[in-house]
Amino acid sequence: xxxxxxxxxxxxxxxxxxxxxxxxxxxxxxxxxxxxxxxxxxxxxxxxxxxxxxxxxxxxxxxxxxxxxxxxxxxxxxxxxxxxxxxxxxxxxxxxxxxxxxxxxxxxxxxx
Amino acid sequence: xxxxxxxxxxxxxxxxxxxxxxxxxxxxxxxxxxxxxxxxxxxxxxxxxxxxxxxxxxxxxxxxxxxxxxxxxxxxxxxxxxxxxxxxxxxxxxxxxxxxxxxxxxxxxxxx
Numbered sequence: 001x002x003x004x005x006x007x008x009x010x011x012x013x014x015x016x017x018x019x020x021x022x023x024x025x026x027x028x029x030x031x032x033x034x035x036x037x038x039x040x041x042x043x044x045x046x047x048x049x050x051x052x053x054x055x056x057x058x059x060x061x062x063x064x065x066x067x068x069x070x071x072x073x074x075x076x077x078x079x080x081x082x083x084x085x086x087x088x089x090x091x092x093x094x095x096x097x098x099x100x101x102x103x104x105x106x107x108x109x110x111x112x
Numbered sequence: 113x114x115x116x117x118x119x120x121x122x123x124x125x126x127x128x129x130x131x132x133x134x135x136x137x138x139x140x141x142x143x144x145x146x147x148x149x150x151x152x153x154x155x156x157x158x159x160x161x162x163x164x165x166x167x168x169x170x171x172x173x174x175x176x177x178x179x180x181x182x183x184x185x186x187x188x189x190x191x192x193x194x195x196x197x198x199x200x201x202x203x204x205x206x207x208x209x210x211x212x213x214x215x216x217x218x219x220x221x222x223x224x
Contacts, residue, residue, distance in 0.1 A: 031209045042114060042199060042214040043154070050209060058211055090153060097209040098142050098161050101201075103153040 002026055006091050006104035013081045013111045021076040021107050023091030031094045032074040033058075033101070034066060036087040043090065049074055081111045113137055115202050117215035124222050129188050132218045134200030136181040143176050143183040144201040144212055147194075154199060158185065162205065187220075195222045 004025045013019055023032065030051050035043040045058030047066040055066045063085060065077045074093075078085060088108050092101040115136040122130050134143060142161045146154035160176035160183055173186045187194055197219050201212030 033211050035214075040216060042216040043201075043212075045211040045213070048211045056210065059213070094209065097203055097207075098159065099209075100156045100159060101144070101146075101154075101212065102156070103146075105153050 004091055004093055004102050004104035006089075006107050008107060009105065010108050011110070013078075013109065015081060015083060015111060017081050018077070018079050019081065019109075020078075021089055021091075021109075023074045023076070023093075023104055024072055025074075025091075025093040025102070026072060027093060027102065028071070029093035029095055029102075030071070031096055032068065033092045033094075034064075034074065034076045035090045035092065036060065037090060037106075038087050046076065046089075081109075083111045085109065086111045114213055115200055115215040117198075117200055117218050119218060120216075121219040122221070124190050124220070126192055126222055126224050127189055129186070130190060130194075130220060132185045132187075132198050132200075132220075134183045134185075134202070134215055136202050138181065138202070139205040140176075140178070140181050140202050141205045141207070142203045143174075144203070145172075145174060145183075145185050146199045146201065147196045148199065148217075149196045157198075190220075190222050192222050192224065195220055 033048040034046040049068040052071040091104040145157040148154040197217040
């Protein structure tokens with residue numbers, strides 16, 4: 001089925017550990033986004049990409065890095081995890097401005 | 113700056129109507145509406161574009177007041193399946209596809 005796939009679905013990290021979240025889409029979308037969702041805060045944009053090889057900072061980029069080496073994949077990295085990064089992370093993709101977003105099923109990350 | 117949604121929560125009986133509002137301080141290109149059920153990804157409902165064009169769900173309607181930068185989502189004859197959290201997301205004018213800014217959400221509970 002066409003859509004956005006996120007891996008892993010759940011992860012527990014110790015403070016200071018690193019990890020990479022993978023987002024893959026098969027809709028040939030140019031634009032991809034990483035959001036975090038915390039209780040009562042809605043979804044906040046971490047980083048985004050407007051095409052292969054490009055990335056840009058969103059509203060809450062500190063502590064995260066991203067890469068888009070292939071058009072279909074958008075990676076989110078945490079170099080040194082902190083408890084404040086405990087959250088649910090959603091990836092989304094779209095055709096561009098004015099186009100609907102398709103979201104992945106999310107990654108629930110806990111940092112202890 | 114996140115758009116402001118109101119009300120924060122609504123409890124309805126099945127068959128009743130609901131209106132959810134979204135207000136932004138920025139000049140907008142579009143307003144998106146998504147519904148999220150607990151533990152799931154946000155699902156697209158509607159896009160309202162500057163100029164009046166609407167794209168989205170057949171059974172849900174919405175309006176966009178470009179002068180006031182406000183949008184409203186109308187849910188008529190609500191069904192149990194309408195329960196969930198509703199988010200508006202805004203695209204600013206002149207921002208390209210630099211990511212939706214989401215409100216904090218409106219929790220909708222439909223009781224039988």
